[in-house]
Amino acid sequence: MARDELLEMTRALIAHGKAGTMDLADDVVRVPASTYTDPDRFEREKARIFRRLPLMLAPSCELPEPGCYKAMEVVGVPVLLVRQRDGTMAALLNMCTHRGNPLAQGTGKGSRFTCGYHGWTFGSDGTLLAIASAPDFGTVDKAALCLKRFPCLERAGLIFVILDSNSRLSIADALCGYDRLLEHFGFRDWILFEQRTIPGPNWKTAYDGYLDFYHLPVLHAATFGSDFFNRANYFAWGPHQRLANPSRFAQRTGADEKLDLSQMDEADWPHDALLQGVWTIFPHISIASFYGGGVRGAMISQLFPGRTVSESVTTQYYVMERSPETEDQRQGAHEQFAFLETVVAGEDYATGKRQHDALMSGQMAHVLFGRNERGGQVFHQWVDRLVEARDEELPGLFRAASAAMPQEAVAA
Template identity: 70%
Template sequence: MSRQKLMEMTQSLIDHAEAGTMELTDDVVAVPASDYTDEARFALETEKIFKRLPLMLAPSCELPEPGCYKAIDMAGIPVLVTRQKDGTAQAFLNSCTHRGNPVAQGSGNATRFTCGYHGWTFKNDGDLLAIASPKDFGTVDKAQFCLQKFPTLERAGLIWATLDPESALDIETYLCGYDEMLSHFGFDNWHLFDQRTIPGPNWKTAYDGYLDFYHLPVLHKDTFGADFFNQANYFAWGPHQRLSAPSKFVQKTGSDEQIDLTEISPQDWPIDALLQGVWTIFPHISIASFYGGGGRGAMISQLFPGKTVGESFTTQFYVMEHEPTDDAVRQGANDQFAFLKTVVADEDYTTGKRQHESLQSGLIEKVWFGRNEGGGQVFHQWVDRLIDADDAELDRIFASQKLDDQLEAAE
């Protein structure tokens, strides 16, 4: 059913391309400039979105085998993600249950974690294994001192968790069926080629760029080229969106050759043609396909707010369908990843920082999203909706959204 949906979306892109049209929203929409600069608003977004909604913590291939782990700070919360003995992924609060000191740093492979403060030791499934000098410390029930677990789900080669141990929001419900679409990438069996973390502007300023093809031939004229497409159609699953340019042509896997999809039976359309464009996962993930030296790859961008309203940081994961065994493919992937740093860090985020500094003057009251920028409109509408919702309403929003998606799929 999900492949059929991909084919329908691709056909709509072809139809728009042949008609010389694109999908437009009903009107131009304004967003208060203070939404980007107000510290109180920023604190509310951090609490109501990043500390309450499921977040994509890692691609599965970052933790490829039992014992793998990584420690990361997410919106001010120390998080430890492990691949447990049974192969499942689990996220924990990276905080010793004795005094709160983080039990792990960086990444690696370990069956246990020992706190560097007093020596309490935990298994990688979170269970407290031992405390130092137990006779001196006193009797404790170890079962009551396990690492605190976060609700965790691994699906479509991606690992999600909600950074609220008491959250009742089902992660699968939150994904609105989008995980089924993402499963067609096949990330479960991909290889993590490289990764890096780069600083950025306000998190919404940064995220706006992932939902916008309008700027491509202008801001990126020296990298992508001035003839690059600037139109996008948008497809939504709740707050999660895919944007793709109306076109009947796609790049043939592993070459510069263009394929005309109208000359091929839809049943024979290659999967990478069905997945073209940018796939965003609210509130902080962007996925886009690329080719380095002929090897099929994708960049997964993981965006988090920084410590202040004008800061963010993005970890870029370059994943590949196959681990390169050929020097040419390996060099091509390196070149592709370096090119993408230029595009994002030197062009998108540098521009975003200048934009934020300008907005901080307080002299611009509104920023605008055109009828051709539907993704940005929808994104900001969801931000407003979710920070205004209490926990009970949050559950209802996504339960209702899941039902709507099921009814649509059944039609």
């Protein structure tokens, strides 16, 4: 069971916390600085990672009902997500098959989409329903002019899409069983409280920060405090990772008191304690729990490469277990989300921008990831592996990663 795996990780965190130790990588790793700055490498990463692997394009609660849609551009590809009548999700290429004009913008609700250029109309499943002035236009095969559909899978209250309609990669296989653990957050029943989009530095520079507790008491001294922890144990499911502080202490939702888990029966461990830390979904998602207004919540950060090697764009979704019931709860949730903007945009991304600008000088050959930064090591190893992998090798890479995991975790 996935819960058993959560319990096992919590036991490991407690044991390290009591011993004052942490799980370390075998050695310090060097990563060429050019992997952050080379424009050609950047374009290969977009093409071979972001256009070939499953991407989490929306939390389910952003599109809660049949007919709800969301139009977005993902690494240059116009995508239209639409909740179908039966509750399933479709991911369509948001381009009219007449001349390529995008059919929808933003978010909304509707059962059909009419092109604003010439009036062709499509159903929510991408079927071409009508051609304006059809007798004048001429004879065409309408069935061959439906919108292109992308592979799509909804798991753990998250919507995953591969931007390759011919992909042979199974989204479920690429998740390596990680989605079964994410199910324990319960996102499928949560609500979307607020969201915003912020600019950032190079996508890997930005993502490195989500895989790193080492910087917390230094960079965030003014927000978290200089005595904040800087250690993390790392748990991996293929390229997907969880990092959590090795400690026997946990905090109950909405309460300031710290619980000593080592002094409690495991049956009494709060559900929150089993999910603490940061959960990352390769190549671009970070999930962290928060408790603004005393209501259980999480910030889901969705990171995409920008138009140049020096840019990225992050959408932050603040999702909550339930809607705030009082004005104090609403205010608390708003304040929590505003605080997180200060931390990420004002501290992490501002520092990442300065760091990336310095690397662009070409004066440093390598950057370092210490033994205490295993998450960054694993991330860059997977980036390198996937940039070089051929299309036909992708399914085998993820199957091999799952096979290397403990069998009880794979079957959970």
